[in-house]
Amino acid sequence: MGEITIIYDNRTTRDDLYPGWGFSALIERDGRRLLFDVGADKIVLEHNAAALGVDLKKTDYLFLSHEHCDHVGAISSALHVGLTVVYPASFSRGFGKRIEDAKSDAVPIAAPIEFMPGFRSTGELGTEIVEQALIVDGNDGPILITGCAHPGIVNVARVATALAGGPLSLVVGGFHLGAKKEAEVRGIAAALRGLGVARVGPCHCTGAQAIAVLAEEFAGRFVDVRAGARIPI
Numbered sequence: 612m613g614e615i616t617i618i619y620d621n622r623t624t625r626d627d628l629y630p631g632w633g634f635s636a637l638i639e640r641d642g643r644r645l646l647f648d649v650g651a652d653k654i655v656l657e658h659n660a661a662a663l664g665v666d667l668k669k670t671d672y673l674f675l676s677h678e679h680c681d682h683v684g685a686i687s688s689a690l691h692v693g694l695t696v697v698y699p700a701s702f703s704r705g706f707g708k709r710i711e712d713a714k715s716d717a718v719p720i721a722a723p724i725e726f727m728p729g730f731r732s733t734g735e736l737g738t739e740i741v742e743q744a745l746i747v748d749g750n751d752g753p754i755l756i757t758g759c760a761h762p763g764i765v766n767v768a769r770v771a772t773a774l775a776g777g778p779l780s781l782v783v784g785g786f787h788l789g790a791k792k793e794a795e796v797r798g799i800a801a802a803l804r805g806l807g808v809a810r811v812g813p814c815h816c817t818g819a820q821a822i823a824v825l826a827e828e829f830a831g832r833f834v835d836v837r838a839g840a841r842i843p844i
Contacts, residue, residue: 612750613640615783615842618659619650619685620814624839627662631655633681634758634785634815637665638747640729640844645672647745647784648758651684659838670694672727673715676758677742678702681815690715697726701741723774733770737762744784746771749844752780752809759785759816765802778807781844783836786825789818796821800828812836 619635633650646667650656660667668691675698676682690696690713698706700719707717718726720743723734729748735741740761747754753775760767764786772779782803788796803811812834813822826833834842 613638613844615844616663616665617836617838617840618663618665619656620836620838622814622837624837628659628838629655630838633684636756640747643727644670645674645730646670646689647674647756648676648682649685649689651681653685653688656685656688663839672697674745676744677740677761682758697732699735699741699743701735731774733767733774736767736770744771746775747844749780752777754781754783754844755779757784757786759787761787765799768803768806768808772806778809781810781812781834782808783812783834783842785815786813786817786821788821789816791821793820793824796824797828800825810834812842
């Protein structure tokens with residue numbers, strides 16, 4: 612049994628957690644602990660991690676989706692000796708050295724790869740904003756976790772479905788739909804259903820209206836994702 616703990620989001624489930632623009636989640640599976648992104652503000656990340664009982668210095672992997680401040684800004688709070696950092700190879704020059712200076716292991720990723728059992732990168736996707744997403748083996752099927760899905764949430768889900776070899780049981784994270792009209796969001800929901808996506812848990816940059824539409828479109832199969840949420844996988 613595994614679990615996803617949402618540490619950082621602009622919405623929270625509890626009054627004692629800080630909201631903040633960005634995203635971070637801890638994925639625990641088969642004794643392994645992976646931190647997905649770190650959010651923008653180290654104060655928010657550290658406070659919420661402590662409140663949720665997450666030790667940021669006892670993670671095995673740090674997976675970074677893309678090089679925007681709201682996803683990598685608090686990285687100094689997450690780096691530690693022995694950590695393996697998996698990040699897009701297109702990250703700016705010197706990023707790897709910063710990781711190595713913290714005595715963490717830098718692993719730049721370009722192509723899809725299973726970097727540890729049950730955890731796979733989609734590889735770099737997109738052109739204007741390059742991003743990778745994470746595929747995790749879950750009890751009910753593969754789970755896709757996205758940072759912002761800048762290359763398009765349907766496109767990312769399509770790639771992940773092909774790599775996983777079957778329909779996604781859950782898609783969670785930022786969908787980047789804040790500028791989309793309601794009809795467009797409904798079309799995106801239909802496309803995700805067409806790919807066989809069972810459940811969705813949009814948050815962060817998805818946008819309040821888009822989240823409401825997706826909750827309606829995936830009625831009974833919608834996961835409320837915000838800081839403090841814990842999702843069994």
